Amino acid sequence: MKLHCFGESGNAYKAALTLTLAGETWEPVKVDFFAGATRTPEFRALSVMGEVPVLEDGDTILTQSGVIQDYISSKTGKLGGKSAAERREVLRWMFFDNHKVSGVAGPLRFNMNFLPADKQSADVNNFVAMRLASALKIVETQLEDRYWLAADDITIADIAVAGYLFYPEPFTFDRADYPNINRWLDAIAAQPGWKAPYDLMPGSPADRA
Secondary structure, eight states: EEHHHHOOOHHHHHHHHHHHHOOOOEEEEEEEGGGGGGGSHHHHHHHTOOOSSEEEEEEEEEESSHEEEEEEEEHHHSSSOSSSHHHHHHHHHHHIIIIHHHHHHHHHHHHHSOOOOGOOOHHHHHHHHHHHHHHHHHHHHHHOOOOOSSSSSOOOOHHHHGGGGGGOSSOOOGGGOOOOHHHHHHHHHTTTOOHHHHHHOOOHHHHOO
C-alpha cells in the first residue's frame, strides 16, 4: 500500500499510524503541500478533494483519514473493537474527533505555526482555542475511569483523537493540563511500532527552515 502524505499533516498521521499499528507494510509518498502539490491537476485526479491522506491499495484509492482508518481496520481485523457495540462506540468518537478535536486543532495549529504573522487573527485563534479546550475536557472526562476511549483495547478512535496531540508545535494544548489525556498518550506511544509524526512520514518544518 502507498500513502500519499506529508509529515506536518495530522490527518495523514492518523492514517500512517493506523497502518503501522495494524502491522501493515506501506510506503509513504511525500506530497509537497507547501509547494502547492495538492492543487495540481495530477493530484486532483487522484483526490478530487485535493487533500491528504490518499491511500492506494491496488485498484482501491481512498481519501479522508477516517475512511482510510476504517478500511485498514476492516481489512486487518485490528483496531476496530470486538463487538458491534464497540464498533459503534469507535465510530462515535471518530465522528466527534472529526468535528470537535481534529476539526479545530488542525486549523489552530496551522494558523499559529504555518501562517505568516501578518495573516493571523488573534480573535480567530482565541475562539478556536476555546473550542479545542472544550472538546479536550470531554476527552479528559471520558478517560477518567477508562484506559482507552471506546473499547477495552486501543482502536482507531484513539488514534484519530490523539493524532494532532502528538505534534510538538504550540497550539494551546499542554499535556500537563490534562492528566488523563497525558497518561493515554503515553499508552498509545508505548504501542509496538509507534513513531512520532515527523519520524513516521516524510516532511517537517525543519525541511523548510
